[in-house]
Amino acid sequence: MTKTETDTSAAQPVAAGAAFTKMSALALVVGWLIPGGGHFIQKKWIRGSLLMGSVVAMFAIGLAMQGKIYQPNAGDLLDILGFIGDFGAGGLYILGRTLEWGGTSISFAAADYGTKYIVVAGLLNIMSAVDAYHIAIGKKQ
Amino acid sequence: MILAMQISHFTAAAIFAFFVSIVFGITQRNTPREMARCMLSHFFLWFMGGMFLAGWAMWVLHH
Numbered sequence: 001m002t003k004t005e006t007d008t009s010a011a012q013p014v015a016a017g018a019a020f021t022k023m024s025a026l027a028l029v030v031g032w033l034i035p036g037g038g039h040f041i042q043k044k045w046i047r048g049s050l051l052m053g054s055v056v057a058m059f060a061i062g063l064a065m066q067g068k069i070y071q072p073n074a075g076d077l078l079d080i081l082g083f084i085g086d087f088g089a090g091g092l093y094i095l096g097r098t099l100e101w102g103g104t105s106i107s108f109a110a111a112d113y114g115t116k117y118i119v120v121a122g123l124l125n126i127m128s129a130v131d132a133y134h135i136a137i138g139k140k141q
Numbered sequence: 142m143i144l145a146m147q148i149s150h151f152t153a154a155a156i157f158a159f160f161v162s163i164v165f166g167i168t169q170r171n172t173p174r175e176m177a178r179c180m181l182s183h184f185f186l187w188f189m190g191g192m193f194l195a196g197w198a199m200w201v202l203h204h
Contacts, residue, residue: 057160065147120161
């Protein structure tokens with residue numbers, strides 16, 4: 001095998017952003033279901049703990065402020081986007097819907113802040129799950 | 142009776158900036174050193190600075 005061939009084959013996985021493996025799929029799914037879970041299964045304990053703490057704290061503070069958890073809907077565009085954001089929280093969203101957490105209407109300022117907190121917690125959880133996926137495929141350390 | 146946590150807009154924004162900075166710092170940088178620096182100097186301070194600027198801008202527009 002020539003040197004050129006060896007270099008090309010070695011460079012391919014890095015250039016392609018590495019392969020999709022069982023671990024990468026698992027990191028994505030677990031990271032979505034459990035905030036920081038995608039990092040935990042890859043033994044990134046500190047990062048996972050910080051991500052979990054941040055997402056869970058934002059979700060919990062949002063609930064404490066009587067924030068609303070959106071349900072699946074086909075009505076107002078902002079409600080649809082709110083649901084998409086909330087759904088990003090994965091397990092927290094499922095738990096919240098199952099146990100009927102959160103306010104039913106946004107009737108005062110703090111409830112509005114809380115609703116935004118819950119939506120942002122979901123979006124941050126998606127970011128952390130994607131980060132776990134990037135670590136699993138070797139795109140990030 | 143529903144007891145809701147009541148916090149000011151400023152406190153809500155500061156808490157928001159704190160947690161979002163942590164997640165952004167971890168997900169947007171590669172090394173722990175860069176992450177820590179980025180959390181504080183980039184994201185948190187920019188969030189807080191932007192909030193003060195926006196607040197004063199609204200005050201100026203209002204008066």
